[in-house]
Amino acid sequence: MISRRQVLVGGGGGLAAAGLGPAAPPARGREMGGRAHALALFLYDGAIPGADAAARVAAGAGVPAAAFGGDIGVPWLELVAPLWRAAPVPVAGITDGGALFCLEQLARGHGLCCTVRLALPVAGAARIEAAARALLGAAEGAPLRRDSAGPANLPVAWLLQPIARNVR
Amino acid sequence: MKLPHDVSPAAFDRAVAGFKAAVGPEWVFTAEEDVALYRDAYSPLWGEPEERVASAAVAPANVEEVQAVVRAANQARMPIYPISTGKNLGYGGSAPALSGSCVVDLKRLDRVLDIDEDNASVLVEPGVSYFDLYREIRAAGAKLWIDCPDPGWGSPIGNALDRGGGYTRAQFRNHFDAHCGMEVVLPSGELLRTGMGAMPGAKTWQQYKPGFGPWIDGLFSQSNFGIVTKMGFWMMPEPEACLIGRIYADRYEDLPALVRILTHLENAGIVNGMPGLGSPLLQRRVPADPQGDNPNGAAPVDQALHDAFYAGDSALIADRVRQTGRACWSALVKFYGPEKLVRLQWQIAKRHFAAIPGARAGKPEIYGFPLTDAQLEKVHKPTFGIPSLSVFNFGIRTPNRPEPLVGHQAFSPVIPRTGEAIIEANRLFARVLKEEGLPVPPFSLPGSVWERTAMLIVIFPVTRDPETNRKYRSAMRRLIAESAKRGWGEYRTPVTYYDAVMETYSFGDHALRRFHETVKDAIDPNGILSPGRYGIWPRRNRTGGGA
Numbered sequence: 001m002i003s004r005r006q007v008l009v010g011g012g013g014g015l016a017a018a019g020l021g022p023a024a025p026p027a028r029g030r031e032m033g034g035r036a037h038a039l040a041l042f043l044y045d046g047a048i049p050g051a052d053a054a055a056r057v058a059a060g061a062g063v064p065a066a067a068f069g070g071d072i073g074v075p076w077l078e079l080v081a082p083l084w085r086a087a088p089v090p091v092a093g094i095t096d097g098g099a100l101f102c103l104e105q106l107a108r109g110h111g112l113c114c115t116v117r118l119a120l121p122v123a124g125a126a127r128i129e130a131a132a133r134a135l136l137g138a139a140e141g142a143p144l145r146r147d148s149a150g151p152a153n154l155p156v157a158w159l160l161q162p163i164a165r166n167v168r
Numbered sequence: 169m170k171l172p173h174d175v176s177p178a179a180f181d182r183a184v185a186g187f188k189a190a191v192g193p194e195w196v197f198t199a200e201e202d203v204a205l206y207r208d209a210y211s212p213l214w215g216e217p218e219e220r221v222a223s224a225a226v227a228p229a230n231v232e233e234v235q236a237v238v239r240a241a242n243q244a245r246m247p248i249y250p251i252s253t254g255k256n257l258g259y260g261g262s263a264p265a266l267s268g269s270c271v272v273d274l275k276r277l278d279r280v281l282d283i284d285e286d287n288a289s290v291l292v293e294p295g296v297s298y299f300d301l302y303r304e305i306r307a308a309g310a311k312l313w314i315d316c317p318d319p320g321w322g323s324p325i326g327n328a329l330d331r332g333g334g335y336t337r338a339q340f341r342n343h344f345d346a347h348c349g350m351e352v353v354l355p356s357g358e359l360l361r362t363g364m365g366a367m368p369g370a371k372t373w374q375q376y377k378p379g380f381g382p383w384i385d386g387l388f389s390q391s392n393f394g395i396v397t398k399m400g401f402w403m404m405p406e407p408e409a410c411l412i413g414r415i416y417a418d419r420y421e422d423l424p425a426l427v428r429i430l431t432h433l434e435n436a437g438i439v440n441g442m443p444g445l446g447s448p449l450l451q452r453r454v455p456a457d458p459q460g461d462n463p464n465g466a467a468p469v470d471q472a473l474h475d476a477f478y479a480g481d482s483a484l485i486a487d488r489v490r491q492t493g494r495a496c497w498s499a500l501v502k503f504y505g506p507e508k509l510v511r512l513q514w515q516i517a518k519r520h521f522a523a524i525p526g527a528r529a530g531k532p533e534i535y536g537f538p539l540t541d542a543q544l545e546k547v548h549k550p551t552f553g554i555p556s557l558s559v560f561n562f563g564i565r566t567p568n569r570p571e572p573l574v575g576h577q578a579f580s581p582v583i584p585r586t587g588e589a590i591i592e593a594n595r596l597f598a599r600v601l602k603e604e605g606l607p608v609p610p611f612s613l614p615g616s617v618w619e620r621t622a623m624l625i626v627i628f629p630v631t632r633d634p635e636t637n638r639k640y641r642s643a644m645r646r647l648i649a650e651s652a653k654r655g656w657g658e659y660r661t662p663v664t665y666y667d668a669v670m671e672t673y674s675f676g677d678h679a680l681r682r683f684h685e686t687v688k689d690a691i692d693p694n695g696i697l698s699p700g701r702y703g704i705w706p707r708r709n710r711t712g713g714g715a
Contacts, residue, residue, distance in 0.1 A: 073557035102319065108254075
């Protein structure tokens with residue numbers, strides 16, 4: 001027997017945004033050649049080896065990227081919630097499964113669901129970069145890869161997209 | 169689409185038409201992808217015919233629309249099931265207690281209506297989350313703390329009505345006790361305000377709780393007697409300091425004295441934060457492997473040691489204490505207030521614990537506010553009034569759990585806060601699980617969210633395998649019944665077990681349940697509001713149709 005608290009343990013953490021500040025959430029991907037990328041934000045857990053490669057891929061596509069460490073509640077409060085209060089826009093990321101689970105539950109209230117979920121049992125810059133490119137492509141309508149979830153503590157690349165009209 | 173057995177497709181269509189007239193067609197949802205959003209991700213009945221699912225959803229924007237939805241439901245005799253943010257995973261999520269009900273999603277009632285820093289209170293709507301409230305208080309520059317559960321994505325109103333708890337001072341961490349005044353849409357559609365709010369133009373709705381006459385607020389918690397559309401809460405003024413101290417005791421026999429002193433210190437107001445109990449000997453850690461199979465550094469269970477705790481083998485335990493240098497028990501004490509005062513309270517607490525031979529104090533942690541970034545990365549944020557989602561780094565694969573969890577359900581009985589009861593409860597739960605053919609869990613210590621009692625939570629996994637889920641459901645039902653034989657009752661339970669738990673509150677030939685039903689029939693004669701919630705069924709469902 002263990003307590004709910006003992007089961008549900010995690011860490012704290014801050015937020016470091018690439019090209020955006022915590023108090024100024026991004027509106028959408030910036031204009032690239034006159035067109036905004038469909039993806040509004042790319043989140044990544046800075047503790048995942050090679051995850052900053054995702055930021056470079058996102059930046060190349062004009063998508064704001066933000067790193068966080070530990071508590072997905074920080075980017076939720078500072079970045080994602082303000083975004084989705086304005087509109088149910090797609091958000092992608094590379095995090096552990098626990099963080100994705102939280103965002104999936106929160107996304108429900110805004111009519112979004114996880115449409116792409118790629119387990120990354122072996123992290124590293126090359127794998128992360130490929131996953132980030134796949135997510136950016138999927139956000140723009142490339143064929144979807146269906147669930148291949150791994151354990152909650154392994155990295156996962158994911159895409160949350162609006163699929164319902166039941167938004168906040 | 170599933171409908172309640174006594175709701176025809178024609179009645180459902182009438183209800184949907186009424187809802188559309190009430191809130192506009194764009195806020196009524198019947199498409200599969202919209203309704204699926206309300207499925208309980210942690211349902212212990214996942215994928216089985218008995219899984220509780222909604223038939224539709226409607227999202228009113230204000231109180232008047234809530235009233236119109238309730239009236240439309242009455243006209244069609246269509247069951248509705250209000251949710252605030254629907255995040256009480258492990259206790260039902262956003263799925264209705266009666267399959268086929270229409271979810272009334274209150275997410276659009278999302279205003280923080282008042283923040284009164286001088287009197288340390290707020291007035292909120294049900295769609296406001298702890299994160300929302302935290303953000304608004306911060307934006308207002310008010311030196312107020314929220315008390316939130318793990319995780320902070322839920323609604324203060326929803327959590328209080330489910331009688332959830334948090335982590336700060338007792339009068340705030342008991343979330344229902346912390347409320348002051350509510351506004352309720354009754355099953356008739358009529359609007360009611362409780363406490364001082366019953367007086368038009370009241371100036372103290374969020375300051376004085378009872379008002380005049382019977383204090384009825386409790387009727388709207390863990391019930392189906394109304395839809396709460398506003399609720400006031402008392403907030404905790406930001407303290408100057410917080411001191412967290414630990415007392416260690418080495419002998420197995422010390423537990424009763426440790427618990428008794430801890431409880432006295434809390435009841436006397438010397439310890440004013442949430443106390444805790446632990447066992448350093450049992451909770452040993454190994455180096456964490458953040459990207460591997462053991463990110464939290466959980467050590468493999470030492471079964472022989474746990475067996476010794478169950479059996480009361482104090483000689484073996486004493487040997488292990490000597491070998492490892494780790495104490496058998498620990499008590500966690502927290503103090504909020506001026507720094508001088510909390511240091512003094514800590515000294516007084518240590519004097520009390522000195523009555524236990526060999527008890528010793530650890531070096532205390534002292535915090536001032538705001539916390540530094542480095543502190544924020546290490547502390548348990550809700551202890552400091554900060555909502556967090558880090559708690560959901562759970563269900564992960566560990567040495568003790570080779571398969572990660574899909575979800576969990578919690579058996580949460582309230583037991584006496586005594587060392588003897590803690591040991592007895594551990595032994596009972598282990599015996600029941602063994603008899604049910606399930607793994608015997610590690611010996612554990614209870615939570616102390618509620619004053620004067622303890623809560624020994626047993627977490628069961630929820631899987632996607634119906635046979636495994638069936639085994640755990642069976643164990644849950646046996647634990648509920650066996651605990652009741654000892655006078656221990658659940659404080660809250662997943663939807664699946666509402667009736668089983670209510671069955672145990674049976675004094676006077678179920679006088680309490682009959683009273684609930686009498687009230688239900690009087691104020692909700694059509695039985696439209698949340699049938700079955702917390703084991704309260706309206707007359708139309710009491711003959712086997714609903715449950």
